[in-house]
Amino acid sequence: MLFEIFDNLTEMNKKIPAKKMVQAQAGKTKIALLKNQNEKWIAFKDACPHLQIPLTKGELTDDNCVLCTFHRYKFSLENGEEVNGKNTSPLRFFALFEKQNKLFVEIADEDLIEKDEFSF
Ligand code: FES
Numbered sequence: 184m185l186f187e188i189f190d191n192l193t194e195m196n197k198k199i200p201a202k203k204m205v206q207a208q209a210g211k212t213k214i215a216l217l218k219n220q221n222e223k224w225i226a227f228k229d230a231c232p233h234l235q236i237p238l239t240k241g242e243l244t245d246d247n248c249v250l251c252t253f254h255r256y257k258f259s260l261e262n263g264e265e266v267n268g269k270n271t272s273p274l275r276f277f278a279l280f281e282k283q284n285k286l287f288v289e290i291a292d293e294d295l296i297e298k299d300e301f302s303f
Contacts, residue, residue: 184289186290188207189286192284192286199217201217201220202219204216204239204249206239210295212290212294214229214277217260225260226276226279228277233253240252241253243260247261249274256269
């Protein structure tokens with residue numbers, strides 16, 4: 184399913200600098216968005232594969248990774264894998280599409296959140 188993330192990509196490119204994570208919403212699914220060092224937008228599920236803490240609360244590292252500050256698992260932004268050999272799933276990347284100065288994200292059905300992640 185496609186979700187519109189930004190309705191004015193030119194404006195967002197000016198507002199959000201490279202290597203800064205922001206959280207966006209696709210339905211009820213929270214996604215982390217950032218421009219990598221090549222100024223290309225990437226998106227992944229904003230939930231640490233370890234215990235689902237939002238990765239936008241973590242840190243971007245100089246070696247192109249995102250560090251979850253909760254238990255310090257570190258994930259490559261190139262392939263999503265945890266780089267220190269921790270036994271966990273990789274980041275879940277989402278495809279992004281630009282059209283008519285808008286940015287869209289494609290979320291597979293299995294990644295759509297039907298209820299709040301932290302509700303029981
Ligand atoms: S919740 Fe991210 S490392 Fe544990």
